[in-house]
Structure formats: structure tokens, C-alpha cells
Amino acid sequence: MRGRARGPSPLPERAARLWRTLGAVFVLLVFVPPLLLLVSGSLTEPGLPPSPTPQLVPEPLSTTGYERALDLGGLLRASLNSLLVAVVAVPLSVLVAALAGFALARIAPRVTAVVVAASLVALMVPATALLVPRFAIFRLLGLTDTLVPLIAPALLGTSPLYVLVYYLAFRALPADLYDACLVEDLSPLRTWWRVALPLVRPVTAGLTALTFVLTWSNFLDPLIYIYDRELFTLPLALRSLSLLDPTNFPVFLAGAVIAMVPALVVFALAQRRFLHHDDRSEG
Amino acid sequence: MSASGAAPGRRAARPVRSPDTRARRQLALMLTPYLIGLVGLVLVPALVTLGMSVTDYDLLRPPTWAGLDNFAALLDDPIFRVALLNSVVFALVAVPLRVLLALGLALLLHRRAAGVGTARTATLLPTAVPEIAYGLLWLWLFNPLYGPINQLLRVGGENGLTVLGRTPPQWLTDPTSARAGIILMSLFTMGETFVVLLAARRALPRDVYEMAAIEDATGWDVFRRITLPLMAPVLALLAVRDAVASLHFTFVPAFVVTDGGPPPYATTYLSLFVYQTGFEYLRYGYAAAATLVMMLLTVAAVLVQWRLIRRYRRFYQV
Amino acid sequence: MSDGLVLDGVSAAYRDTTVLHEVDLSVARGELLVVLGPSGAGKSTVLRVVAGLEPVTAGRVRIAGRDVTEERPGRRNVSMVFQSYALFPHLTVVENIAFGLEVRDIPRRLARERARAAAETVGCAGLLDRRPGQLSGGERQRVALARALVREPDVFLLDEPLSNLDLALRAEMRTELRALHDRIGATMVHVTHDQTEALVLADRIAVLRDGRVEQVGTPDEIWRTPASSFVARFVGSPAMNLLPADGPLRPRGDAPTLTDEALLEIGFRPEAVALDSTEGTPATVDRVEVIGADAFAYLRLAAGQQVVARVPAARRPDRGATVRLDVRWADTHLFHAATGRRYQP
Numbered sequence: 001m002r003g004r005a006r007g008p009s010p011l012p013e014r015a016a017r018l019w020r021t022l023g024a025v026f027v028l029l030v031f032v033p034p035l036l037l038l039v040s041g042s043l044t045e046p047g048l049p050p051s052p053t054p055q056l057v058p059e060p061l062s063t064t065g066y067e068r069a070l071d072l073g074g075l076l077r078a079s080l081n082s083l084l085v086a087v088v089a090v091p092l093s094v095l096v097a098a099l100a101g102f103a104l105a106r107i108a109p110r111v112t113a114v115v116v117a118a119s120l121v122a123l124m125v126p127a128t129a130l131l132v133p134r135f136a137i138f139r140l141l142g143l144t145d146t147l148v149p150l151i152a153p154a155l156l157g158t159s160p161l162y163v164l165v166y167y168l169a170f171r172a173l174p175a176d177l178y179d180a181c182l183v184e185d186l187s188p189l190r191t192w193w194r195v196a197l198p199l200v201r202p203v204t205a206g207l208t209a210l211t212f213v214l215t216w217s218n219f220l221d222p223l224i225y226i227y228d229r230e231l232f233t234l235p236l237a238l239r240s241l242s243l244l245d246p247t248n249f250p251v252f253l254a255g256a257v258i259a260m261v262p263a264l265v266v267f268a269l270a271q272r273r274f275l276h277h278d279d280r281s282e283g
Numbered sequence: 284m285s286a287s288g289a290a291p292g293r294r295a296a297r298p299v300r301s302p303d304t305r306a307r308r309q310l311a312l313m314l315t316p317y318l319i320g321l322v323g324l325v326l327v328p329a330l331v332t333l334g335m336s337v338t339d340y341d342l343l344r345p346p347t348w349a350g351l352d353n354f355a356a357l358l359d360d361p362i363f364r365v366a367l368l369n370s371v372v373f374a375l376v377a378v379p380l381r382v383l384l385a386l387g388l389a390l391l392l393h394r395r396a397a398g399v400g401t402a403r404t405a406t407l408l409p410t411a412v413p414e415i416a417y418g419l420l421w422l423w424l425f426n427p428l429y430g431p432i433n434q435l436l437r438v439g440g441e442n443g444l445t446v447l448g449r450t451p452p453q454w455l456t457d458p459t460s461a462r463a464g465i466i467l468m469s470l471f472t473m474g475e476t477f478v479v480l481l482a483a484r485r486a487l488p489r490d491v492y493e494m495a496a497i498e499d500a501t502g503w504d505v506f507r508r509i510t511l512p513l514m515a516p517v518l519a520l521l522a523v524r525d526a527v528a529s530l531h532f533t534f535v536p537a538f539v540v541t542d543g544g545p546p547p548y549a550t551t552y553l554s555l556f557v558y559q560t561g562f563e564y565l566r567y568g569y570a571a572a573a574t575l576v577m578m579l580l581t582v583a584a585v586l587v588q589w590r591l592i593r594r595y596r597r598f599y600q601v
Numbered sequence: 602m603s604d605g606l607v608l609d610g611v612s613a614a615y616r617d618t619t620v621l622h623e624v625d626l627s628v629a630r631g632e633l634l635v636v637l638g639p640s641g642a643g644k645s646t647v648l649r650v651v652a653g654l655e656p657v658t659a660g661r662v663r664i665a666g667r668d669v670t671e672e673r674p675g676r677r678n679v680s681m682v683f684q685s686y687a688l689f690p691h692l693t694v695v696e697n698i699a700f701g702l703e704v705r706d707i708p709r710r711l712a713r714e715r716a717r718a719a720a721e722t723v724g725c726a727g728l729l730d731r732r733p734g735q736l737s738g739g740e741r742q743r744v745a746l747a748r749a750l751v752r753e754p755d756v757f758l759l760d761e762p763l764s765n766l767d768l769a770l771r772a773e774m775r776t777e778l779r780a781l782h783d784r785i786g787a788t789m790v791h792v793t794h795d796q797t798e799a800l801v802l803a804d805r806i807a808v809l810r811d812g813r814v815e816q817v818g819t820p821d822e823i824w825r826t827p828a829s830s831f832v833a834r835f836v837g838s839p840a841m842n843l844l845p846a847d848g849p850l851r852p853r854g855d856a857p858t859l860t861d862e863a864l865l866e867i868g869f870r871p872e873a874v875a876l877d878s879t880e881g882t883p884a885t886v887d888r889v890e891v892i893g894a895d896a897f898a899y900l901r902l903a904a905g906q907q908v909v910a911r912v913p914a915a916r917r918p919d920r921g922a923t924v925r926l927d928v929r930w931a932d933t934h935l936f937h938a939a940t941g942r943r944y945q946p
Contacts, residue, residue, distance in 0.1 A: 017396040024402035027388060031405040034471065035412070037431050038420045100317035103310045115314070115321075122325040124524070124585050126531035128554035129577045132561045132570045133328035136335065139342055155320030163317055176687035179654050184701040185675020188309040194704065198691040217413035219535060224562055235415040239539065242419050249423045256416035267411040271404055303673045 038260070042066070042253035065250035066258070072244060073255055074229065078237030085147055085233060086215050089154040093211045094204065097157030101166020102192045106178070116167070119160035127220060135224055149225040150218065150233065158211045165207060169200040209270030213263045234259045332578065335571035342567055353572035363573060365548045366556035369462075370580075373533055373552060374526040377466045381473040382522050389480035390510070403481070410474025414532075418539035421468050425454035425540065455541055458549035465536045465550055472532070476521050483517040484510070516595040523588040527581050530554055553577050604666055605630040605788030606651065606756050611660035613643075613650050620646050621812045623660065628756070628805075630665070633782045633789045637799040638809035639835065644792040645684075647809070648758045651790065653677050665755040680749035681758040684765065686741045688733040688748075695720070695729040698747045705752075719751035720744075723781065739770045746778075750785070757789040763798060775801050796836045800824065808832045828943050830936040833868050839897055839909045841868045846935065849904045850882045854930040857946035865944055866936045871897060873932035874910035876918060881925030884908065886918045900926060 036056065045062040069075055104112045138149045157163045173196060181191040197204070219235040226232060232240070238259050242252040336353055340346035357363050392403050409417065424430050432454070439446040452460045487510070495505050534554035537543055543551040543559070551559075553573065561570030606628040613621040620643045628634045636644045649655040651662060653674035661670045669677045680701070688697050695716050702712035720726045725743035733741060742762060749757055763771045763778075779802050782789055793799055799806050800820045808815040808823065808831075816828035827833035827841075834840040844850050846865035859865060875881075876898065884900035887907070896917035900908045910926060918924050935944040 020391065020394060020396035021398045023391045024396065024398035027392065027402040028398070028405050031402075031408060031471065034420060034424065035408060037424065038416075041420075041423055041431075096316045096320065099313040103314035107307075107310045107314065111314075115318070118321055118326075121585065122321060124527050124581055124588075125325060125329070126527055126554070126577065126581060128531045128534055128557060129332075129574050129581065130325065130328045132557065132567055132574050133331035133335065134324065135561070136331055136340075136342065136567065137323075137328060152324060153320075155316055156324050157317060157320070160321070174685060174687065176683040176685045177689065179649075179652075179674075180681070180683060180687040180689075182654060182674040183652055183679065183681050184704055185673070186704055188306050188313065190704065192313070195689055195691075199689075201691075213411055217415070219413070219415045224558075235413055238415050238419065242422070242539070246422075247429075249426070249429060252419050253423060256413075256419045259416045260412050263411055263413055264408065267407070268404070271407060306673070 035260075038253055039257055042250055042257045044250045044253075046248050046250045062250075065254035068248075068251045069241060069255040069258065072251070073237050073241035074232065075234065075237055075241070075255055075258055077230065078232045078234045079258070081147070081231060082216060082234040085150045085218075086212055089151045089158075089215050090208060090212050092151070093154035093156075093158045093162075093215070094208050096155055097162040097166050097207065098197060098204065099192070100157065100163045101168075102170050102188070102196055104163070104167040105170035106188060112167075116164065119164055122156070122160045123164075131220065131224060138225065144225050145227050145231065146225075147231060150215075150221050153215075153221075158214055162207050162211065165203060166200070169203045170196055173199055206270050209266045212266050216263050216266075217259075329578065332571045332574050335568050336575045338568040338571075339566075340568040340571075341565040343565075346568065349568055353569050356569065357572055357576065362548055362551065363556060366551045366553050367576070369548075369551060370530060370533065370553040373462075373466070374529045377469050378522055378525045378529055380466065381470060381525055382476060382518060384470055385473045385476040385480050385521075386514070386518065388477050389484050390506075393481055393484045406477055407474040409471040414535040415539060417468075417472070418535045421464070421536070422455075422540045425464050427451065427453050427455070430454070456545050458545055458547075461541050461545055461549050465533065465541065468536050468540070469529075469532065473525075476525060479521060480514070480517065483514055487513050516591070519591045519595075520588060523584050523591070527584045530577055530580065534558065604628075604663065605632060606665075606790065607661075607663040608647070608651070609661045609663065611650055611662060612658045613646050613655055614658050615646075615655075619658070619812060621650065621657075624809075624812070624814055626807055626814065626817065628788055628790060630788055631786045633779075633791060633802060633804045635799040635803035635806045636790060636792045636809055637796060637806050637835070638794065638815075640794055641811075642809040643812040644794070644809050645760055646812075648681070648760050648790060648792055651677075651756065652679050652681050652758055678752075678754050679756045679758055680752055680754040682742075682745045682749050682760065682762045684761045686733075686745040686762075686765075688741060688744055690733050693730050693732055694725065694736070694744050697733065697744055698751050701748065701752045715751050716747070719747040722750060722785070723747045724777075738766050739774065742766065742774060746781070750787075755788065757787050759789065759791040761793055762791075763793070763795070771798075778802060796838065800836070808835065810835075826943065827934060830866060830868060830941040833934055833936070837870055839871055841870050841934070842874070842908045843868045843936070844906055844908070845938070849902050849906065850908075850926070850928065852928045852930045852933055856930055857935070859935070859946065864938055866938045868934040868936060869928045869932050871909040871911040873928050874908065874912075875927045876910055876912055876924045877916075878925050878927040881927040884924055884926055886920050886922045886924060889917050889920055891917065898924075900924065 040056055040058055042065050043061055043063065044058040044065065045060055046064055046068065100115075104115055134149070135144070138144050138152075143149055157166075177195060177199075178191065181195055186194065217235060218233070219239070222233045222236040223239070226236060229240075238252065238255045241255050245251065335346070337349055337351065338346035339349045339352075388406055392399050392406070412420075424432050427433050433451040436445050436451040440448065445451055454460045454464045491509055491513075492505065495509055500508070530553055533550075533552040537550045537552050537555045538558070541550040543555050553576070557570050557573050557577065560566050560573060604627060606626075608624050608626040610623045610625060611621055612619060612623055624643075624647065626634070626647070636647055638644045646655055650657055651664075653662075653669070653672060653676075657670060661668055663669065664677055664679065689700065692700065695713060698716035698719055699709075699712040702715060703709060707715075717726065717729065720729060720743075723743045723746045725740060725747055728736060728740055728744065733744070736744065742765075745762065749759075759778075763774055766774060775798055778791075782802075791802060793802075800823075803820055805817060805819055806823050807817045810831055816823060816832045818826075818828075823832060823836055827836065830841075830843060834843065843866050845863075846859065846867045847862040848867075850867070852867070852869075882902060884902050887899040887901050889899070890897045891914050894914055896912050896914040898910045898912055898918055900910060902908060908926065912918075935946070936942065937944055
């Protein structure tokens with residue numbers, strides 16, 4: 001008889017947990033090694049003949065790769081450029097998305113329907129499909145070889161998806177709260193700032209992190225818009241570093257680690273927002 | 284304000300909407316930046332593509348009218364045909380694998396247990412790594428000589444052979460291996476799909492599973508008769524979405540890891556074709572025509588998705 | 602007389618359905634009007650129209666003598682207690698109460714001071730630094746009241762504020778709400794579907810049905826002279842008995858002059874029925890519900906009509922027994938069968 005228990009598989013609950021843990025360990029064994037190998041490869045002494053057996057901890061341990069990467073690739077300068085783009089684009093992008101999402105939740109339903117439909121279509125268009133025409137437009141405006149085209153996607157909220165996420169979050173707030181704001185004579189802008197935005201803080205945190213990761217990792221846009229080495233962002237500098245000497249892998253792996261770390265750190269800070277919201281209690 | 288209170292009689296039944304123009308103007312203002320982005324970065328470029336596709340244009344000299352020449356040339360262009368085929372094959376092989384993997388992981392990791400949280404994070408890590416860094420990593424992993432994959436395969440073997448006495452795969456120089464390699468790379472980056480499926484699985488009603496437990500259904504029955512049908516709409520939508528996205532995310536691997544090769548154009552996908560045509564050979568009109576083909580594929584996918592949504596809506600009476 | 606609030610022929614619609622039909626209501630300054638009705642009667646719409654959250658399709662709304670029909674909600678000087686209380690979860694109690702003042706650019710210190718005073722008035726002064734998520738239902742209710750109070754508005758609007766409380770707390774808050782009103786003397790409109798709440802709280806009650814005002818009157822008037830059979834049956838539990846006037850039951854005493862009995866209905870409350878007579882109309886006891894000291898006997902007359910009688914539990918009849926029931930003319934109400942309106946002999 002299993003009918004008495006509450007859970008789906010009650011009696012073997014412990015066994016089930018054990019199996020799930022084993023599964024989790026397996027997942028870890030598949031997904032983590034590539035990144036560990038990346039770090040280990042970056043710490044290998046450049047120029048040594050390949051070792052006959054795979055080594056997780058290289059022998060000898062060396063930071064020469066990092067020194068050369070910073071030297072040869074101008075990664076420091078590129079990091080600053082990337083940072084500059086992120087500092088401007090990320091807040092702007094989140095701001096645009098939050099404003100638009102709020103407006104969509106509060107404006108006339110007909111307007112909302114049209115904009116949401118347009119956003120869904122825009123969401124489906126692959127970025128590479130817009131490469132050529134966007135380039136032509138920016139070139140016409142004389143904005144190629146500047147950082148402007150790298151910041152411009154912020155006007156889309158980086159991805160229309162983020163606007164839609166904000167829209168859903170704002171729409172999910174109780175209607176009474178908005179009515180209470182009306183009774184208190186709050187304008188939409190102040191309602192957004194004083195009431196709505198503070199209530200969706202987890203959404204803002206999550207989207208800010210994702211926006212940062214996307215902006216930081218953007219490779220395609222710099223590739224077509226930037227030629228001046230002084231303006232190279234980190235992904236682009238990394239690419240030219242790898243072309244410099246394709247066989248000298250510790251150097252470009254070190255560069256890859258440098259590019260990866262900020263994205264992973266920000267992502268790690270934010271991931272619990274969208275991965276572990278198991279038991280949300282409503283206040 | 285009118286002379287209020289004077290007339291006790293009924294007024295004409297005209298709708299009196301409080302004309303709060305201030306509020307409406309503010310809301311419109313809040314939406315404007317995004318609308319500018321939507322029009323300027325998506326709508327106008329899409330129209331420009333249409334215009335450019337009927338011209339010869341190298342961005343230096345003014346464009347010249349070409350009519351449908353570009354499209355005719357595309358039909359005859361063997362490289363384009365290969366690229367189109369590669370893209371379609373990739374979508375047909377890699378996308379189902381990616382969605383299935385994400386589904387498996389979501390089902391495995393949707394309930395709590397020791398280590399599950401960490402495993403969820405680990406699943407997303409490769410997706411969070413910058414594309415170019417990820418590409419360079421695999422460039423090294425696949426390296427036949429230095430790469431850890433072949434090092435591993437050679438363990439126990441002699442003279443650079445595997446334990447079975449065969450040569451390890453020449454990942455980036457053999458067409459089939461290169462294609463397989465790019466698919467393998469793409470499998471690790473299904474994080475977004477995984478997150479959505481994880482949320483979808485968690486949103487399924489608990490009592491349905493309790494009911495199944497009371498009926499003593501086996502795990503396979505539960506999966507086949509409950510989980511799969513309930514998640515089918517999400518799975519279908521994600522698959523279409525992923526197929527469209529694959530037009531885009533094949534670019535960096537093909538560009539960085541295989542450089543479109545090995546010959547003959549084994550991993551040249553549409554995205555790489557468009558990039559090379561436009562930005563390396565400066566044939567922007569021709570590239571725009573190829574872009575248009577890509578957009579048509581997207582439109583087809585959107586239509587499929589739209590039909591799916593409508594069908595499931597009727598099905599579940601949402 | 603000084604008007605607190607006047608609705609003059611107000612109609613309102615949701616999409617294409619008219620939910621209020623030319624509603625006339627006036628609330629004197631300092632009066633507590635309870636809008637009572639079943640769900641879907643348009644009670645909340647009345648409040649939302651007054652607050653300006655819902656547009657009118659016809660008619661005017663005047664608050665304190667000022668036509669506010671085309672003013673936006675924030676300019677009407679009303680405050681509202683929502684059914685869900687609509688407390689801002691991210692603000693502390695004192696911030697919630699002071700919110701309306703602070704957004705109107707009243708200096709922070711002054712706003713906080715007044716918030717504290719308002720909290721004192723409703724008895725939630727001990728909660729000022731907590732957040733809504735840490736409060737019980739009753740405490741949230743008090744905070745919502747304080748928030749409505751602090752701005753000293755022309756009209757208070759309360760949208761079923763007690764419906765989310767458990768029974769005991771509801772009775773307690775009901776009494777407190779009445780005491781609060783007596784203390785501050787504010788103009789209040791309180792919406793509820795609970796007739797007890799209406800009878801206890803109101804200076805006057807407006808009974809709403811299908812978007813029309815059925816009757817406006819003091820609780821006594823509503824109870825003693827219901828203007829229609831709908832009001833008669835909606836107020837009182839169990840509902841008033843209604844039988845054809847020419848039917849099986851003949852009340853005792855001096856009968857009023859009835860012009861056309863066949864078109865009338867006769868109504869009497871369960872407590873007006875006496876079961877201990879020897880003459881009376883015979884009926885069978887279908888079932889008996891005992892509620893503490895009282896019992897409700899559900900009776901079936903020979904012709905099949907049902908009648909509820911309230912009797913002391915100690916003297917309740919047995920199920921299946923035959924009893925004789927009696928009603929005095931003085932305890933009855935007469936209604937037109939066709940329209941439900943009250944019949945005045």
C-alpha cells in the first residue's frame with residue numbers, strides 16, 4: 001500500500017533523493033571539466049611540447065600565459081573598453097526595459113497588444129540576420145568604428161525578451177496597488193519609481209546580470225563595427241590574440257579566462273534569482 | 284468646471300472619461316525609447332535588407348540596381364547551397380538533441396536533493412561564458428595534437444593511437460568530425476532552454492503526480508502519460524525558438540573553431556556565409572539577399588510557432 | 602444640509618455591460634453609508650466611480666459640493682481602504698501610512714508625525730517599523746485604515762474591508778470601525794455583502810441590486826419596512842418567508858384592506874412564526890437546525906410551500922411532526938408579486 005503517504009513516491013523517498021544526488025554528481029562531472037580544463041590549460045607553460053597524457057594540474061604551473069596575453073593582446077586596454085561599454089549600456093538597457101515594461105502594463109490594451117506582438121517577432125529574428133542592414137545604417141550615420149553601435153542595443157533593452165519579462169512582472173502586481181497609487185495622485189512615472197520598481201527588485205537584479213553577461217560577451221557587433229585597435233573590446237582583442245599564434249594555446253586560454261571571469265562572477269551572483277525560487281512566500 | 288449642482292435633471296448619456304492626459308503622455312514617453320530601438324534596430328534594418336537585396340552595393344560606390352540578379356546568383360551558388368543545407372541539417376540534428384538534453388536535465392534536477400542546486404548552476408555555466416572564450420576553449424580541446432580530448436583518447440594506446448589501435452579523430456580536419464564537434468559544442472550551451480523547462484516542470488500541478496502515485500503508475504508511465512503531454516507545448520515552442528536561434532549561434536563556433544572548413548565548406552552555415560559575403564568580400568547586396576533567405580526561414584518558424592500556440596490554446600482552453 | 606457626497610444619475614459600464622443604472626445617492630457630511638448587495642450588484646463599482654478609478658457613462662459625482670466627475674482620482678480628496686488592503690509590501694507600516702502625505706510633498710517629519718497620530722487613532726502604533734508581510738490580517742486592516750485616515754479626506758471609501766478577517770475578528774473590527782467613525786465624524790461609504798455588518802455599522806444603508814438602488818434608509822427602516830421583497834429577503838437570516846397572499850396561510854388579527862389578493866405576496870420573518878397555537882395552518886417539519894439557543898424549523902405546508910420558523914431550541918418540534926403555525930398581521934409585509942415592490946394598503 002502506497003496510498004497513505006503524501007509525496008509522489010513516498011516510501012522510497014530516501015532512495016529517490018540518493019538517485020537524484022547521483023544524477024547531480026554526474027551532471028557536475030560533465031559540465032564542470034571543460035571550464036576546469038580551460039583554467040588548467042591557461043596555467044600551462046607556453047611553448048612546451050604537448051604532454052603525452054592529460055593533466056588537470058599542469059606541470060610546471062606557470063602564469064606566463066597571462067603575462068603574455070596582457071602584453072601582446074592589449075587585453076588591459078580592451079578590458080577598459082569593454083567595461084566602458086558595459087557601464088553605459090547595462091544601466092541604460094535595464095532602464096529602457098523597465099520603463100517600457102511598466103508602460104506596457106499600464107497603457108491602453110490595444111497599444112500593448114501591438115507592441116508585445118512586435119517584440120515577439122523581433123525576438124525571433126536571429127541577430128546575424130540584422131548584421132548587414134544595421135551595418136549599412138550605422139555606416140550611413142558615420143558611427144562605425146565608434147563604441148556607439150555596441151551601446152545602441154540598449155535601446156532594445158538588449159533583448160525584447162527582457163522588456164516582456166518586466167511587462168509580465170509589473171502586470172502581476174495586484175491591481176489594487178496601482179489603484180491605491182491613483183488615489184494618492186501618483187503620476188505613472190512616480191508609481192513606477194516609488195512602488196512598482198521596488199516590488200520587482202529580484203527581476204531587476206536578474207535582468208541586470210543577464211544584460212551584463214550579454215553585453216560583456218558581445219563578439220559579433222565589435223567584430224563588424226570596430227577596426228581601431230584602441231577601441232577593441234575584450235572579445236575582439238581575444239580573437240586577434242588567438243590569430244597571433246594559434247598554436248600557443250596557454251596565451252589565448254589565459255585571455256579566455258580573463259574574459260570569462262567577470263561574466264561568471266556576475267552570473268553566479270544572480271543565478272539564484274532564477275534557479276532557486278522554490279518556496280517563495282508571498283508577503 | 285461647469286455650473287454643477289444647478290441642474291437636478293439627468294444629463295445626456297455621454298461617456299465621461301476622465302481625460303488624464305498627463306498620465307497618458309507619461310506612459311507614452313516611458314515607452315518611447317524602446318519603440319525607437321524596436322523601429323531603428325529591427326524594423327528599419329529589416330526593410331533595408333529588402334532594399335539592399337536588389338542592388339549591387341559595396342558601401343563605397345553608390346548602389347546599383349540589380350533586380351533579382353542576387354537571388355538568381357544565390358540559386359546557382361554552390362557555397363550558398365551548402366551553407367543552407369548545413370544550417371538546416373544542424374537545426375534538424377542539434378536542436379532536438381539540445382532540447383532533449385535540456386529536458387532530461389530539467390527532469391533530473393527539478394526536485395531538491397543534495398548537490399542538485401550546484402548541478403543546476405553548473406548546467407548554466409557554459410552558457411554564461413563569453414562565446415569567443417568558449418570557442419577558443421574548444422579550439423584547444425579539439426586540437427588533435429595538444430587537445431585534452433585526444434590526449435584522453437590516447438591513454439593506454441601507443442604511438443599516438445587509441446587503446447583500440449585506431450587513430451583518434453582528426454576533429455577539425457575531417458568534415459564529419461568537424462560537424463559533430465560543433466554539435467557537441469552546442470550541446471553544452473542549452474542553458475536558457477534548461478531554465479525554461481525547469482520552470483515549466485516546477486509549474487506542473489503537484490496533485491496530478493500524487494494521483495498517479497495513488498494509481499501506482501510506474502516512472503515511465505508517469506513520464507509518458509503525464510509529464511510529456513503537459514510539457515509538450517513548451518517543448519514545441521522551445522524547439523522552434525532554438526531552431527531559429529541556431530541560425531545565429533552557429534556563427535562563432537564556425538568562425539573561430541573551424542573557420543567554415545574543413546573543405547569543402549563542411550561547417551559554413553548561413554550566418555558565416557552572410558558575414559563572409561558582406562564583410563570579407565564586400566558584396567553587401569548579395570549578403571542582404573542571403574539575409575533575406577534567413578529571414579524567410581525565421582518567418583516560416585514564427586508561423587509554425589504561432590500555429591502551435593493557437594493549437595495548444597484551443598487544446599487547453601486557455 | 603451639507604453634502605458629503607452626491608451621486609446624481611450615475612451610470613457606469615464595464616466593456617459593453619452596464620453595471621450601474623442611473624444611481625442616485627447622497628451621503629451627508631459625517632454620515633456612514635453602507636452599500637449592501639449580493640456579489641455582482643455593482644457595489645464596488647459605486648466606490649470606484651466615486652474614487653475616479655472607473656469612468657462614468659452618465660451622471661455627475663459631487664464631493665463636498667464640488668463636481669469631481671472629470672477629476673482624476675488623486676484630485677478628488679478621497680481615500681480608499683481596499684479589500685486586499687493594498688499595502689505596499691516594500692514599505693514599513695509608518696512609511697505606508699505617511700505615503701499619501703509624502704508624495705504630496707508634505708515635509709517628511711510632519712508626515713511621519715501625522716502618520717504616528719493616525720496609527721494611534723486606529724490602535725496600530727506599536728507596529729510602525731514592521732512590514733506588511735509581518736502583520737496579521739487584523740493588523741493590516743488597521744494599517745490600511747490609518748493610511749486612509751491620515752490625509753483627512755472628504756470621503757472615506759471602504760471596499761469590503763472586513764471580508765478577509767475571520768469571524769471573531771470581523772465582529773471586533775466592526776465595532777471598532779463604528780467607534781472610529783463616531784470619534785472622527787468622517788463621511789464614509791462602506792461596501793459589504795454582509796447584512797449583519799450593514800445593520801451594525803450604518804447610519805443609513807443603500808441596498809443595491811443589479812446596478813440599481815433598491816432602497817435607501819436607516820437600518821431600522823430597512824428592517825421594518827423593506828421597500829421590496831428583494832430587500833426583505835436579502836436582509837435577515839434565514840431569509841423572510843414569502844407566500845401568496847391568497848394562499849394557504851391566513852394571518853391572525855385585523856387584516857388590512859387588500860384590493861387584489863391574487864397579485865400580492867405576504868412576507869414574514871422566521872421569528873414572527875408561532876408554532877404553539879391550536880388553530881393555525883397545519884405543516885410538517887422537514888428538518889430542524891439548532892444553532893445554540895435558537896432553532897430553525899423548516900416546515901412544509903399542505904400545498905407544498907416552505908416556511909422557516911425560529912423557535913427556542915428547548916421547544917423545537919421533532920422532524921416529521923405535524924405542527925400548526927400562526928403569524929399575526931402586524932408582523933407581515935405585503936409585496937406586489939409581479940414587481941416585488943412594497944404594497945401600502
